[in-house]
Amino acid sequence: AQSVTQLGSHVSVSEGALVLLRCNYSSSVPPYLFWYVQYPNQGLQLLLKYTTGATLVKGINGFEAEFKKSETSFHLTKPSAHMSDAAEYFCAVSPPRYSGGGADGLTFGKGTHLIIQP
Amino acid sequence: NAGVTQTPKFQVLKTGQSMTLQCAQDMNHNSMYWYRQDPGMGLRLIYYSASEGTTDKGEVPNGYNVSRLNKREFSLRLESAAPSQTSVYFCASGGHPRETQYFGPGTRLLVL
Numbered sequence: 001a002q003s004v005t006q007l008g009s010h011v012s013v014s015e016g017a018l019v020l021l022r023c024n025y026s027s028s029v030p031p032y033l034f035w036y037v038q039y040p041n042q043g044l045q046l047l048l049k050y051t052t053g054a055t056l057v058k059g060i061n062g063f064e065a066e067f068k069k070s071e072t073s074f075h076l077t078k079p080s081a082h083m084s085d086a087a088e089y090f091c092a093v094s095p096p097r098y099s100g101g102g103a104d105g106l107t108f109g110k111g112t113h114l115i116i117q118p
Numbered sequence: 119n120a121g122v123t124q125t126p127k128f129q130v131l132k133t134g135q136s137m138t139l140q141c142a143q144d145m146n147h148n149s150m151y152w153y154r155q156d157p158g159m160g161l162r163l164i165y166y167s168a169s170e171g172t173t174d175k176g177e178v179p180n181g182y183n184v185s186r187l188n189k190r191e192f193s194l195r196l197e198s199a200a201p202s203q204t205s206v207y208f209c210a211s212g213g214h215p216r217e218t219q220y221f222g223p224g225t226r227l228l229v230l
Contacts, residue, residue: 108153110160
């Protein structure tokens with residue numbers, strides 16, 4: 001069974017500081033990996049995703065993530081935090097394969113609440 | 119394009135009452151999903167539908183039923199609501215099962 005671990009339910013950084021949100025996964029085969037962001041009282045919005053190829057993935061709003069197979073990690077970073085980045089962030093992993101007969105949905109981590117200090 | 123829409127946005131039920139949450143997508147996606155979000159738990163899959171006419175259980179299906187009415191619409195029914203079903207419910211759709219899922223705005227459900 002797949003699983004996703006996000007270290008730190010809450011992360012607080014100062015405006016302008018580096019943002020680092022950690023995500024580790026377990027999967028029997030290399031999965032597709034996703035980061036979603038959720039602003040208060042809204043649905044989830046895709047920030048970025050890794051499928052195959054280049055392991056450093058750039059997303060929206062200046063975020064990027066690096067897939068490290070040896071560490072089974074997909075940490076999210078942003079060089080300089082902005083007040084508008086305050087939100088809940090979710091790491092997710094895809095089903096291990098497409099069987100043709102079903103679609104198992106994404107497996108999500110429990111989320112990290114990012115707090116930006118002025 | 120409206121993307122994924124959900125109705126209602128908010129609902130209060132009494133224990134034992136029933137209701138149906140509606141979801142529609144206009145992106146011509148084959149796959150649709152229902153998740154619930156609870157504090158500190160992330161999102162958990164309730165049911166999914168890989169294509170019109172098929173549905174399958176996810177991680178937490180007990181107490182729920184679903185209907186894939188057509189390619190656009192996927193509804194979630196609570197036959198006899200319980201306080202444990204108080205949650206925020208999200209519908210999502212996607213093309214290939216391993217690809218990006220697009221989420222609706224959610225339905226906040228309170229069961230008293």
